[in-house]
Amino acid sequence: MVEQLKLTDRKIELIKKLFYLSKEDENNLLAAEPFITRNLDVIVEEFYAKQLTHSEVEIVIGDSETLSRLKNSMRGYIQEVFSGTYDQNYVTNRLRVGIVHKRIGVSPALYMSAVRLLWDILSDQFEKQYEEGLCSRNEADERQRSLTKLLMFDVQFVFETYTGALVAEVQKAKQELEDYARDLVETVAKQTKELQELFSQDGLTRLLNHRAFYERIRIELAGCARRKEPLTLVYFDLNDFKLLNDHYGHIVGDHMLEALGATILSSIRETDIACRYGGDEFCIIMPGATNGHAKDVCERLINGFVARNERHQISFSIGICQTGPDKPMSGDELVMAADARMYLAKAQAKLEPGFWLCDTQETLGKFGLFASGDDA
Incomplete structure (x- = not known):
């Protein structure tokens, strides 16, 4: 300036x-x-x-x-x-x-x-x-x-x-x-790039980091509340990622996370915000989106990820939670709800391996067979 x-x-x-x-x-x-x-x-x-x-x-x-x-x-x-x-x-x-x-x-x-x-x-x-x-x-x-x-x-x-x-x-x-x-x-x-990388960007995946996630979700929730729009959070992690690291080494694991970061960025909408929440856990903030929009993004993400990682059979467990505009949730409440649903999907994945998604507390769907369900 x-x-x-x-x-x-x-x-x-x-x-x-x-x-x-x-x-x-x-x-x-x-x-x-x-x-x-x-x-x-x-x-x-x-x-x-x-x-x-x-x-x-x-x-x-x-x-x-x-x-x-x-x-x-x-x-x-x-x-x-x-x-x-x-x-x-x-x-x-x-x-x-x-x-x-x-x-x-x-x-x-x-x-x-x-x-x-x-x-x-x-x-x-x-x-x-x-x-x-x-x-x-x-x-x-x-x-x-x-x-x-x-x-x-x-x-x-x-x-x-x-x-x-x-x-x-x-x-x-x-x-x-x-x-x-x-x-x-x-x-x-140069200074701007250094500050962005230091305070807001995950060095491996190039997505926003944990700290930046909470700053952005607060801002986006406030914006959606003013516009009386919904906001959907996608929360997912990789199944058995630790086993991959233990068997093939952390270099292979890091390469997979890098590829995942690139796949996420190519799968989301321009208005979505992708974050590495920590380890092998990721979040996508989707302002103005419903559960249905989120499922479309998840399908593109899974297809892209599978195409990039044919050698290693790794799948996701996904939790989706929609908030607002009638009954808005705070950022912490939204994360907790999406996290809980992700763990329900993960429990199902242990019984039947594959990409599982949970978008309400009672609805589970396997990739390609997503069940419908919207929150208030």
Whole structure:
């Protein structure tokens, strides 16, 4: 995004002038830093306590782990606000905030209400500084004015990622910053790839990992709830995979898992999310899908897998669970239900080897003979 905007140090300074953000404002905010830092935890807790009174915010935040991460990010942001340094690194962080907010579906109204709330809380802190004799009335008012300028400066960068109205400017400055853009794109791409692989991707199968699975299922469940659509989870593992590893070695097992990852990606819809849940267990999140859609995907997956693995006779045990929109389930409940059904299918596979699927607590089907059944 920095590359697209051509944000050189000189351009950042020009934008500061548009907002009348001066060196004096930087010094005003820096002077308030010691007091703000001492009260940082109080500020962050107050901010999220008030934010969570809104149901839309609760849906976006979701779970306690996400909330903890957001609190840490807010602490970092507030410290940046009062650092007195608003350079290219500072601007890059603001653009990342915009990209993340847009990606997870935070509306401009929700974002602006959060900015307004933060402004109120920090303004109260300036009043406390004045009341405790740590600054004069004029100094408190100046700090508040400087904060207003900086927050507006931040907001316009965040909203650039929402509007996308930057193409003409990028084209105009392309020749001037071509060398700079090439180096920056390469650096950003490398860092982005490393972060994605570290935090969200399973290195062997190239599917999303266990941690990313829970982040995505929370987001997709919230999205389906807003759209009043169903969501189906496919949960499966390989039968007797340990025996394969023990007999042929882990290299053969790894090759099979790699092939399975590729087969899953070629079998699912564009809107589906494939994950390696752990070991030889896999999940497919299917937003907007019913049990019937899930069975179609399972059939394509099984056909593709069999074609790729003719040498080793390995089958799946599959559990399918559909939720919403009338009786929605949480992510944990959905996983538990699909996992339980997978184990019912696995028990049947021990009696009669093959690909078995269970999509309700009482309905079992063998590959090619899937029985119907829908959840509420």
